[in-house]
Amino acid sequence: MLERCLWCDNQIRTPLTVAWLFSLHSYQAPKLCHRCQPLFEPPEQPQCPQCGRFQTDELVCGDCRAWNERGFVALKNQALYPYHGLMQEYLDRYKFQGDYALRLLVKARLEQCVVNAGALIVPIPVTAKQRQQRKFNQVEGWLTDVDWVSALVAKPKTISQHQRSRRERMQTWQPFAINPAVVAQLQGGSVCLVDDVYTTGQTLHQAQQLLSQNGVIQVRSVTLAR
Structure with missing residues (x-):
């Protein structure tokens, strides 16, 4: 054939x-x-034990030390690929050009990592405007064969995250609201956040903080790239 x-x-x-x-x-x-x-x-290369950054050793990286110094609880993130070259091209074609079939290239591998986390699966949401533009949430496209919960709602924003400077992304504005329909389901539980790319960590740390404030005991995350 x-x-x-x-x-x-x-x-x-x-x-x-x-x-x-x-x-x-x-x-x-x-x-x-x-x-x-x-x-x-996926490459076999040492990673930061907190954020999953691919590096030459397994020590906590400078970004994670900065988050720890700001008082945020350490977030255990597992990344499948480094975010350069192939993954940049992949996410451009899948996420921004809308080639939805490309989700199949990483879907099974990502779903397996998420299931192995043994927690309530919560994809990072996109705003209504982003969904209208792209026609889909790129993270949800990878999770069609597992059960997940819409625990977070993305607030409208005036500028895309990738257009912000590093300093702007590190500010403390909360980009999410909790979905009141699932608050009871979150109480005392563990959550595995799922996103496409861990850049500064702002998105995932803000989501972690909000979930912790609403009864979640433990939050970890899985991202396609770091």
Whole structure:
């Protein structure tokens, strides 16, 4: 059978073997060609034990020390990929250009990390304006096969997060409100936040702070990139 690679669009020739024909397994179309498959393998590299930054050692990075000094509870974040090169291009095509099919390239791997956290899954929301522009929430697109809760509501904002300076992103404005419909579900529980990129940590730390103020005992997070 002939398929096309979701990343490079080259043809993938998949021979159907006799063993598969008698296995009674449903056909799973390949998503990547043999050249692109290695590109999406997570790197084996030391990470900051708090934010998941890829680095040369496993010591707490300077960003996390700054958050700790500001009095924020340490946030344990697991990142799958470093945010440069491939992941920047991937998120541009998926998130901003709207190639929704690309969610399939990382979906299973991200969902497995989230499920392994063993907590209530809470995706970081987008504003109504962002959803209207993009037609979907990029994080929710990765979580279609797991149960998650809309615990957070994104407040409207006048400037996109990626357009803000580092100093502006580190300010204490709370970009989220709690969803009153799920407050009872949060009491005394653990939450795993899910987002696309950990940059300064502002988004996830603000979400963590709000959830803690509304009865959540423990918050950790999983991001596609750091």
